[in-house]
Amino acid sequence: MQTHNGRSGNLYCPEMMTIKTLIEESHDTVTFELEFQDEALRKNFSFKPGNFVFVGAFGYGESALTIASGATKKNLMDVTFRKIGRVTGGLGCLNQGDSVGFRGPYGNRFPMEEYKGKNLIFIAGGIGLPAVTSVLFDCLEDRENYGDITVLYGARSTKDIIYRHHIAEWEARSDINMVKTVDPWGTADDWDGKVGLLPVVLEEINPSSENTFVIMCGPPIMIKFAMQSLDKLGFKEDQVYLTVENKMKCGLGKCGRCNIGDIYICKEGPVYTATRMKQMYPDF
Ligand SMILES: Cc1cc2nc3c(=O)[nH]c(=O)nc-3n(C[C@H](O)[C@H](O)[C@H](O)COP(=O)(O)OP(=O)(O)OC[C@H]3O[C@@H](n4cnc5c(N)ncnc54)[C@H](O)[C@@H]3O)c2cc1C
Ligand code: FES
Structure with missing residues (x-):
């Protein structure tokens, strides 16, 4: 079961997750082990290695983050982020037990x-x-x-x-x-x-x-x-x-933040071979 259709039918409507464990990885980087609050999602959510998600801190916004745990890890999902700005700074102020918003999974996967x-x-x-x-x-x-x-x-x-x-x-x-x-x-x-x-x-x-x-x-x-x-x-x-981690806003091919010409990284990517990267970025 994936969540990106949104339970309310609104593509931007986040699901709720709880920070079950919080690990301070370094002076500026944090890992959240997240659990869906909805029981059906907890049991049935699935993703593929390479997919990314949006994790939101209420009042700050949402950030694209890669799912860091294996697809076989049951019930819980890890994301790790560096606190570099508004949203990741907001996420970094949260504590174990707090709620975050969640959308995803998005993007392609490693083969x-x-x-x-x-x-x-x-x-x-x-x-x-x-x-x-x-x-x-x-x-x-x-x-x-x-x-x-x-x-x-x-x-x-x-x-x-x-x-x-x-x-x-x-x-x-x-x-x-x-x-x-x-x-x-x-x-x-x-x-x-x-x-x-x-x-x-x-x-x-x-x-x-x-x-x-x-x-x-x-x-x-x-x-x-x-x-x-x-x-x-x-x-x-x-x-x-x-x-690749181009800036993204919607993850849905709608906002035009991530595209290179007519290629929407959020839809086609973010996983590419170096051959394809060279076609997309002449300076690569
Ligand atoms: C598919 C994907 C997967 C990602 N996975 C991870 C992850 O697992 N862990 C993680 O820490 N980050 C990841 N990122 C990057 C993360 O989304 C951004 O760092 C975050 O959204 C920044 O938001 P902010 O509001 O905290 O920073 P802002 O306040 O928006 O920006 C702070 C500074 O960071 C720069 N910045 C913002 N976004 C990016 C970006 N995407 N790339 C380079 N510089 C940026 C801004 O230009 C500015 O200088 C990923 C991005 C994408 C698109
Ligand atoms: S992030 Fe909005 S179009 Fe790709």
Whole structure:
């Protein structure tokens, strides 16, 4: 069951969710574990890895956020957001037990069926990590159906690292190659990861491009240099999947905030191959 038709028939009418758990991931980033207040939605809501939703703080507005938990997680759904402005700042003032508005799921999805039997490299910079974790969580539910899994996560500094609890679990597993790095000016004495810009570390770990897909999200500058590194490593553009976070308002193909020409990212995207990204953005 999806919610985007709105129970009242109004496409913009949000459902209500409760913040069951609130995790302060870092100085500016928070995770909500959300639960539908409506029992039928709690049981039957479904989504696909890569879908996004709108989460609203009453009196502030609503923000597009990627669902960060796996599609197989029952009853509860995670979203992680960086407090950068009006709405995310408003969401950041809420507490466990408070209500939020919810619309979705929207957008396309990662092609999980194509990834079966392949090696996967997850590349994420900063707040890009939650945008790829729903794919990772679903792969881990079904681990034997995938080849090698590498997670390369980069943050500006140790204080910007999020998902420390998940990263510790992934590091403890022998079937995930977890590599974390911080920028050279962002390290600290107790840091046990690599120090270096993510594209440099990507070349250092030198993954094979054979039978491999890359799933990537991060700031545009990271994507630009990571693409150059992947090219050097022999990856073709159609082996690389990205999810883009253009500004959005409605999620419904109606407001014209997200479009590039006649392409509405909220409807066609936000998941694209690098090949398609190049067609859409000449500077990509
Ligand atoms: C499909 C999709 C998925 C997303 N998933 C996540 C997620 O999982 N976690 C998360 O933290 N964020 C995510 N975002 C970005 C998030 O929607 C915005 O950060 C948020 O809506 C900003 O709202 P605000 O009112 O807090 O900021 P505003 O007050 O509107 O803006 C504050 C500052 O941030 C800039 N800004 C606002 N929106 C964006 C944006 N989309 N991209 C770049 N800069 C922006 C503004 O230009 C301004 O400088 C996603 C966006 C999209 C479209
Ligand atoms: S967000 Fe309104 S048209 Fe895409």
